[in-house]
Amino acid sequence: MRVVIASGKGGAGKTCVTASLAAVWNRPLVAVDTDAEAPNLHLFLPPDVTEKKTAFLDVPNMDPEKCSRCEKCRDICAYKAIASFAGKITLFPDMCHGCGGCFAVCPTGALIHGRRELGSLEIGTVLGGSARFLMGRTRIGESMTPPLLRQQLRLLSDMLEACPADALIDSPPGVSCPAVTVAREADVILLALDPTPFGFHDFRLAHQAFLPLGRPVAAVINRAGADGNAEGDEAARRYCREQRVPVLAELPFERAAAEQYAAGRLLAELSPAWRQRFERLRDALIAFGAGRAAEETNHA
Amino acid sequence: MREIVVISGKGGTGKTTVSAAFAHLAENKVICDLDVDAPDLHILLDPQARETHAFVSGHKVVIRREACLGCGKCASLCAFDAISLGDDGYAADPLRCEGCGVCAHLCPAHAVELTEEHCGDWYRSDTRFGPMVHALLFPGQENSGKLVSLLKAEARALARERGLDTILCDGSPGVGCPVIASLSGASLAVGVVEPTPSGRHDFLRVADLCRHFRVPLAVIINKADLNAREADAMAEECEKRGDVLLGRLPFDPVVTQAMVARKALTEFDNVVGNRLKDMWSALQKLNVRR
Numbered sequence A: 001m002r003v004v005i006a007s008g009k010g011g012a013g014k015t016c017v018t019a020s021l022a023a024v025w026n027r028p029l030v031a032v033d034t035d036a037e038a039p040n041l042h043l044f045l046p047p048d049v050t051e052k053k054t055a056f057l058d059v060p061n062m063d064p065e066k067c068s069r070c071e072k073c074r075d076i077c078a079y080k081a082i083a084s085f086a087g088k089i090t091l092f093p094d095m096c097h098g099c100g101g102c103f104a105v106c107p108t109g110a111l112i113h114g115r116r117e118l119g120s121l122e123i124g125t126v127l128g129g130s131a132r133f134l135m136g137r138t139r140i141g142e143s144m145t146p147p148l149l150r151q152q153l154r155l156l157s158d159m160l161e162a163c164p165a166d167a168l169i170d171s172p173p174g175v176s177c178p179a180v181t182v183a184r185e186a187d188v189i190l191l192a193l194d195p196t197p198f199g200f201h202d203f204r205l206a207h208q209a210f211l212p213l214g215r216p217v218a219a220v221i222n223r224a225g226a227d228g229n230a231e232g233d234e235a236a237r238r239y240c241r242e243q244r245v246p247v248l249a250e251l252p253f254e255r256a257a258a259e260q261y262a263a264g265r266l267l268a269e270l271s272p273a274w275r276q277r278f279e280r281l282r283d284a285l286i287a288f289g290a291g292r293a294a295e296e297t298n299h300a
Numbered sequence B: 001m002r003e004i005v006v007i008s009g010k011g012g013t014g015k016t017t018v019s020a021a022f023a024h025l026a027e028n029k030v031i032c033d034l035d036v037d038a039p040d041l042h043i044l045l046d047p048q049a050r051e052t053h054a055f056v057s058g059h060k061v062v063i064r065r066e067a068c069l070g071c072g073k074c075a076s077l078c079a080f081d082a083i084s085l086g087d088d089g090y091a092a093d094p095l096r097c098e099g100c101g102v103c104a105h106l107c108p109a110h111a112v113e114l115t116e117e118h119c120g121d122w123y124r125s126d127t128r129f130g131p132m133v134h135a136l137l138f139p140g141q142e143n144s145g146k147l148v149s150l151l152k153a154e155a156r157a158l159a160r161e162r163g164l165d166t167i168l169c170d171g172s173p174g175v176g177c178p179v180i181a182s183l184s185g186a187s188l189a190v191g192v193v194e195p196t197p198s199g200r201h202d203f204l205r206v207a208d209l210c211r212h213f214r215v216p217l218a219v220i221i222n223k224a225d226l227n228a229r230e231a232d233a234m235a236e237e238c239e240k241r242g243d244v245l246l247g248r249l250p251f252d253p254v255v256t257q258a259m260v261a262r263k264a265l266t267e268f269d270n271v272v273g274n275r276l277k278d279m280w281s282a283l284q285k286l287n288v289r290r
Helices: A014-024 A072-076 A101-105 A146-162 A177-183 A197-213 A230-242 A255-262 A272-299 B015-025 B041-045 B073-077 B102-106 B144-162 B177-183 B197-212 B224-241 B254-260 B271-284
Strands: A002-006 A029-033 A048-062 A082-085 A088-091 A111-126 A131-138 A166-170 A188-193 A217-224 A247-252 B002-007 B029-033 B048-063 B083-086 B089-092 B112-127 B130-137 B166-170 B188-193 B217-221 B244-248
Touching: A002 A014, A002 A177, A014 A029, A014 A166, A014 A188, A014 A217, A014 A272, A029 A146, A048 A088, A048 A146, A072 A082, A072 A101, A101 A111, A101 B102, A111 A146, A131 A146, A146 A166, A146 A177, A177 A197, A188 A197, A188 A272, A197 A217, A197 A230, A197 B041, A197 B254, A217 A230, A217 A272, A247 A272, A255 B224, B002 B015, B002 B177, B015 B029, B015 B041, B015 B166, B015 B188, B015 B254, B015 B271, B029 B041, B029 B144, B041 B130, B048 B089, B048 B102, B048 B144, B073 B083, B073 B102, B102 B112, B112 B144, B130 B144, B144 B166, B144 B177, B177 B197, B188 B197, B197 B217, B197 B224, B217 B224, B224 B244, B244 B271, B254 B271
Parallel strands: A002 A166, A002 A188, A029 A131, A029 A166, A188 A217, A217 A247, B002 B166, B002 B188, B029 B130, B029 B166, B188 B217, B217 B244
Antiparallel strands: A048 A111, A082 A088, A111 A131, B048 B112, B083 B089, B112 B130
């Protein structure tokens, strides 16, 4: 079962929930951080990194000797990565999305395969070797996150094929390309819901955006019971009830929890009560995933 | 004209809360919400739209079945694995398609059409704090970098039109495409960070990004008392890097209460709002390019 832990709003508790769930998980596991622009899971689950790969995007280079200046490459490029100044073709590799169109149309073989560094992929183990770990990290200045994520998700598939396990996947925030790239690979999407006005608003955006993916969606309400926000809590619960999004756990708002997080420690290790919350969330999540899988088999 | 962009690296550190306060305090400005992926500033500012414009972008790929030869060239050329053979012939998955158009260019039967899509709307609005430019994407729509650039251009145009000299932007989390688009041409980035391991890690990444694009950075450490030692370390880090430290804010329930009341923190008397006022004054004294 691949569980993607996502949220519309950043800071809703994705990483917190992923890390503590990983710590109480009782089946073979790969803990995955796909929040590659701001990866944080490794700060709560310090990994023993065994392998670090650099990820690249295939971009064009030019052999000016061979270029016939036909400008077909410039015409096909939708990203303005190829320009023609006074009949001379100039490449802007930072703008390239790696679609390969220029290579396909160049009649003289003047374009050579070059590469742009997207970031890194790190593989290792966490939690004393009991779980495997996979993390993506974009290069600073790199604007495109999805190509790195696609390579990371392929690597995850290989890891799961080599040795079957569940995957807990910490997603990028938001609802655009990076988040959707990851969410569509999910067997189950678990949305972290911060019931403040901002958090609830962004949660609804995420729910609406992920619905068309056809993946089962559940929620965990984080920081429930904050002073003065009783209406927000109730609005969040009501929405989930009406939209048939099962709320698998409510994590209470506590200053001690915020401090635990600020110290880089796991919420599951704050107290026996907190540990139990995550064990229950784990069991609910596994049951939810199994129930949905059974439903799909029945429909088929 | 000066352009101030509030960013954070990590999400949920208080960007929008700070943006709303500065939007209240700033004079002669256009307010701009660049967090187009998950915009929240409108929740506090309650903008009344004066103009609504369609944001048309991207390319939706449609393969005309009657013209398709079934050769599969489009599927084999697609670098994004967006085209596959289904029961109804070849079809493109809009969630994987990046709109490169290679399939349309190279289809031997010209069976592939690229159509522009209405991805959302953007607005010129009025708020109690002044004019605002913002957008709302339809659920699941993308191309946020392009929309960020469009909103910035519109905010500049509006500022010129009305003779305003400041653009105050609420940015987005991360260090990718929308953030890079937000920082382009900015006079100053205000980094709202929190003293947590994640906050520190992501702050350093966004600080590197600012340096990469030569945008000066002023830092606000939010929720500073959650981990005072880490807050001290971050303050030291700022100094070492040559970034300006505007100050620290406490972890205080008044922040959530203000949000629930749909108010900027500076609109009523409270300790966090008062500190934000001091920070805004300090920010005026910074020498930023225009």
